[in-house]
Amino acid sequence: MNIGEIAKRAGVSRSTVSYALSGKRPVSEDTRQKIQRVIDELGYQPNASARALANGRTNTIGLVFPPAGNHYTGMQLDFIGSVTEAAAAYDYDVLLSPSGADSDRSFQRLLGERRVDGAILMEIRLADDRLDHLAAVDFPSVAIGRTAHPEGSWWVGLDHTALAAACVHHLADLGHRRIAFVNRPDQLLRAGYESAHRGLDGFTKAAAERGLTVRTYCCGDDAAAGLACLERILHDDPATTALVTLNEAALGGLYRGLAQAGRHVPRDFSVTGVVASRWAETVTPQLTAADVPAEQMGRLAVELLVERLDHPDTPARHHLLTPPISLRASTAPAGTTPTDPAPDLGAANG
Amino acid sequence: MNIGEIAKRAGVSRSTVSYALSGKRPVSEDTRQKIQRVIDELGYQPNASARALANGRTNTIGLVFPPAGNHYTGMQLDFIGSVTEAAAAYDYDVLLSPSGADSDRSFQRLLGERRVDGAILMEIRLADDRLDHLAAVDFPSVAIGRTAHPEGSWWVGLDHTALAAACVHHLADLGHRRIAFVNRPDQLLRAGYESAHRGLDGFTKAAAERGLTVRTYCCGDDAAAGLACLERILHDDPATTALVTLNEAALGGLYRGLAQAGRHVPRDFSVTGVVASRWAETVTPQLTAADVPAEQMGRLAVELLVERLDHPDTPARHHLLTPPISLRASTAPAGTTPTDPAPDLGAANG
DNA sequence: ACCAGCCGTCGAACCGGTTCGCGTGAAGTG
DNA sequence: CACTTCACGCGAACCGGTTCGACGGCTGGT
Secondary structure, three states: OOHHHHHHHHOOOHHHHHHHHHOOOOOOHHHHHHHHHHHHHHOOOOOHHHHHHHHOOOOEEEEEOOOOOOOOOHHHHHHHHHHHHHHHHOOOEEEEOOOOOOHHHHHHHHHHOOOOOEEEEOOOEOOOHHHHHHHHOOOOEEEEOOOOOOOOOOEEEEOHHHHHHHHHHHHHHOOOOEEEEEEOOHHHHHHOEHHHHHHHHHHHHHHHHOOOEEEEEEOOOOHHHHHHHHHHHHHHOOOOOEEEEOOHHHHHHHHHHHHHOOOOOOOOOEEEEEEOHHHHOOOOOOOEEEEOOHHHHHHHHHHHHHHHHHOOOOOOOEEEEOOOEEOOOOOOOOOOOOOOOOOOHHHHOO | OOHHHHHHHHOOOHHHHHHHHHOOOOOOHHHHHHHHHHHHHHOOOOOHHHHHHHHOOOOEEEEEOOOOOOOOOHHHHHHHHHHHHHHHHOOOEEEEOOOOOOHHHHHHHHHHOOOOOEEEEOOOEOOOHHHHHHHHOOOOEEEEOOOOOOOOOOEEEEOHHHHHHHHHHHHHHOOOOEEEEEEOOHHHHHHOEHHHHHHHHHHHHHHHHOOOEEEEEEOOOOHHHHHHHHHHHHHHOOOOOEEEEOOHHHHHHHHHHHHHOOOOOOOOOEEEEEEOHHHHOOOOOOOEEEEOOHHHHHHHHHHHHHHHHHOOOOOOOEEEEOOOEEOOOOOOOOOOOOOOOOOOHHHHOO
């Protein structure tokens, strides 16, 4: 069932079949129909590898994410979904870059073996050697996130600095004076993850601006770590009345810790941060937060990449998003007096 | 930077370079080193499309999931992650099947254009025309889930019937007599999704066996739907004291509904079901549930597929998993008297 | 010294498409 | 009627690998 077989049965040459399908040269209506009939009858579809070899394009884009740990956060996975859907709309398939221990190897595979026409990268670091490499070899790619010096490159990102600052201002406006920051895990911060760094920066600067007393924490990406982190926060400064978090996976644990400590949200303690709305709406009370528009970001990344592939000489473009804070139910004005931790059974049902 | 260039610079023929790389014929140590030096120097990597064309294998597997709705559940996404990692271990890349409205088209693309060597399918229905088609053309594939008649095919699945029954028995043993079942959305049940059907079956039969009074509900895949569903449950039968759910995305909403109704979990109301542990541990109190071993299932699916690809004549194999119920904190013996809904602020902080 | 046998290498064909240049027959024109 | 023009279709080359058959040179046995 290859093009030669079609040609034979239609009584024409292989090239004529090719032209009939691509329309790159005129073919008479007669032969076109004859060919089409044979194709329909045999259910012929051209072989993707052969086509890719011949015209140098695979019609596939790579989606690259490093092993951020053993498990995926909700945000990463939302990106995967939205990128796949958006790519399908442009007739591109999506190849996932294996996230094994040696991510470099799989990365090299995508590029070196020319499995993909372009790439979308997630989990960007401030200094990202993958992006440096891509820029050096002029490989079409779009980053979800931005490096320390994103000038002249293609990306779609969230303004974590502004978002974290907005959270601080929101809490400060409500009268909170002692607040904590719950960041992503320590190793990600050390590795230079941009969201962790920019978020921390925005938090710290805004807090200084408002004269707040703050502590910052790194926290593992799961509920147990969130619980432990919250215990540390209250241990270090029991007068803390609010927190800002970038860590959606820890959110459930943070809430549980507050419940166990007898702090009612939002009466005794306010919680906010930067979190995908799906998660923000899952916890009770629902989280007041800047919603990460993962779907939109994935779609924009694909649009940028497709544009770059179609018009190789277009100057670099980007999208910096600053979604507003969605007011839900997890923040409230700071109480005038610190609440006593009351071991009330009802409140412990957090 | 193709094999001809390498051959020229190394002063040998293209075939010699190929044999030096593949080892399929002996090559003298001298020329091997000479070739290797050139390759290292130029950073040569063979073109994947050309290789795929020549030897008929793409070293890629397809991961196929239909548009179950506009958003992905946590479980689907866990599968994607684990399949990708497991595939990488076997040197396979993973191509995501676009989940656009016309999933058939993208499905045909993967197969007809021979983009992948095999496929892993998710979101299986009891009568699944995709699997029928794959079986008809003898295309190597493994299903995550099983049809009504899985004999002679390759799959890894969860025994939803047994799991739902185990949940019922667990609740019955605790003395609950009136319980509700919260299923996946209505349209998925109608479409014949196997987890929804088998789970419902297992629940219904076990409940009949134990002489329980039950009601069953379908519920949308998000927190708002979970909240609404719980309100209906308590409206339909206020004496309900427990529920079983397959719907992890609705879990947060169910909890919120219970809190708003003043039902303390687990004192007044027990909750259990079949849910990935990541989610079970996120809610407070943590959910007593049969943990969906998504990572293990993804890995097993890849192992089966690789075996099928390597040994085309192996008879069909499968794995039916029945993870035990993890006892956490969301179930308790039924109270001797129905609890009065008490509009206590503390309890409302669910 | 001669031939068998083996090792290492080469050239050519092939995988299944795309594309370029050319030939051929029919139509159009003076 | 001879000549250009054009539409259509064909054959061959190419994309970058893999693989098969053959061949030259070296070794070893007699």
